Amino acid sequence: MSEAPSIKVTQLTKVFGKRTVVDRLDLEVFPGELYALLGDNGAGKTTTINMLTTLLKPTSGRFSISGFDGIADPERAKSGFAVVSQEVALYQELTAFENLMFVSRLYGLPKKGAIQRIEQHLRQWDLLSRRDDYVGDFSGGMQRKLSIAGALLRSPRVLFLDEPTVGLDPGSRQHIWEILTGLKHEGVTIFLTTHYLEEAELLADRVGIIVRGKLIAEGTIDDLRGRLNHMKSICVRMARRPDPQELESSLSRLRNFAFGEVSYDELRNTFSIALTSQGHLSETLRAVTDWIETEHIPITGVSTSEPSLEEIYLALSHEPSPPPKIEQSPVAPLSKDGK
Ligand SMILES: Nc1ncnc2c1ncn2[C@@H]1O[C@H](COP(=O)(O)OP(=O)(O)OP(=O)(O)O)[C@@H](O)[C@H]1O
Ligand SMILES: [Mg+2]
Structure with a gap:
């Protein structure tokens, strides 16, 4: 791809104590691409997202978001992305509307039309009837939907989602898939983690598999297949x-x-x-x-x-290291007489 990547990660590493949790990660995600990072529990997915969203300082390595250096220029890097974290981060003692208004102010979104915009997002996620209810009284799935609505309120060009569909009912999950597909078509770059491999298979242009902090395989699902x-x-x-x-x-x-x-x-x-x-x-x-x-x-x-992607994932992520390289072998003849 000749386009500049929206997310560029070079040798990104995080060490906690003596443990290297993310190990010299290199990856690029391009505009309008959906990249799914797959890995077992504890593989380093959330740590990676936390570094890329400037919540956590890398031990070493570099990254840029929309061309802005995430370490030297975090404020500008932060300006174009939104994140839906694995743990829902909402004010439990505020209502759904107040939470979104807080997000709207935090990101300096125009005051004009803010109420209508928030209501439109609540409607889109089927939460308008709960507009004035305290978020502390919402179910887990409703809180997750509200978090996603909050992230999308600022129309980000780059979107990070850490296990966005955990605990959602099938209809809501489908709704997220439709929204993510729509965003992708609008050129939004999406980086997500998921344990639902059918979700990655359906949505991802490319997937990366991380095992104990190392990216051991990457490509389109057909590449991996x-x-x-x-x-x-x-x-x-x-x-x-x-x-x-x-x-x-x-x-x-x-x-x-x-x-x-x-x-x-x-x-x-x-x-x-x-x-x-x-x-x-x-x-x-x-x-x-x-x-x-x-x-x-x-x-x-x-x-x-x-x-299936599930079988690919299990085969690649649990195979003995080192993983095989993609072979660039010549096309083999089909039959002995070369037909
Ligand atoms: N603040 C921290 N201090 C020490 N170790 C940490 C810290 N945060 C994460 N870790 C460790 O880093 C490793 C990777 O954790 P991480 O949360 O990135 O995994 P994950 O791939 O997101 O897993 P899951 O699928 O369960 O969400 C784990 O071993 C975890 O214990
Ligand atoms: Mg995680």
């Missing part, structure tokens, strides 16, 4: 059971066509092709369909399976 070819497979369900001789020749012909590990599951009467590390799912699928057509193989269906 590319590292886990052995978890991809194609399944061919046969219409009738092949006789043993037919099975042998089918298997050997399929091995000629397909680029992967071919096996036959007698119980399910299916052939499956597990990709090798250099295989390509779509090309292997094409080879398999060629085999079906040219050999007139009687089938009832073909299916492909790829790891």
Whole structure:
């Protein structure tokens, strides 16, 4: 990407006592991009967000937000971002309206139209009927929604959200997803952490996986999936059971066509092709369909399976270190005669 990053992090490190909690983190997030930082409990996600939002001083390293140096020029760095922290930070003894008015004043938003703007945000989060109720009496999910409304009140260009959908009902979660997608399309840069991998899969342009403070993998979900070819497979369900001789020749012909590990599951009467590390799912699928057509193989269906983000996350974050590098291997031929 040739554009300047909205968030640029270089060798960012935090040490608490003897423990390195964030370890030489390097990352960039570009305008209009949603980056999801994934990691187990205690991996260093909140510590990272706290440093990037200037709440916590890094031990070493640098970062900039919207081009402003977060360490040398924190005030200007702070001017363009908003944050929804993991712990809800609201005044319990103020009403919903008063909390948002406090935020509005804190950020010096125009006084003119402030009431209408706040009411509009409350309406958007289905909280207008609770406008004058004390936040201390709100449920956890309502407080979280109000925190997000407060962060969005200032129309930030960069938005940090630390586990924004914890404790929200499915409708509210969906609502946040829609709002975040809309913001992304308006060019807002979003950096979020989540333990809900379907949320990251749905929203994130890129994800980073942090393990004990180190970023061990990063990329689009497809990039990460590319590292886990052995978890991809194609399944061919046969219409009738092949006789043993037919099975042998089918298997050997399929091995000629397909680029992967071919096996036959007698119980399910299916052939499956597990990709090798250099295989390509779509090309292997094409080879398999060629085999079906040219050999007139009687089938009832073909299916492909790829790891979900959850499976990718578990495989990458729990694999023995060091993690494998993305291989830039040449496209392998599909069949022995180079078809
Ligand atoms: N102020 C602090 N003093 C000492 N250690 C701390 C401090 N804040 C965080 N830590 C430690 O840093 C590590 C990372 O914590 P952090 O809150 O960043 O994790 P996280 O990835 O956000 O986890 P979770 O998913 O549970 O929110 C943990 O081991 C935690 O105990
Ligand atoms: Mg956290």
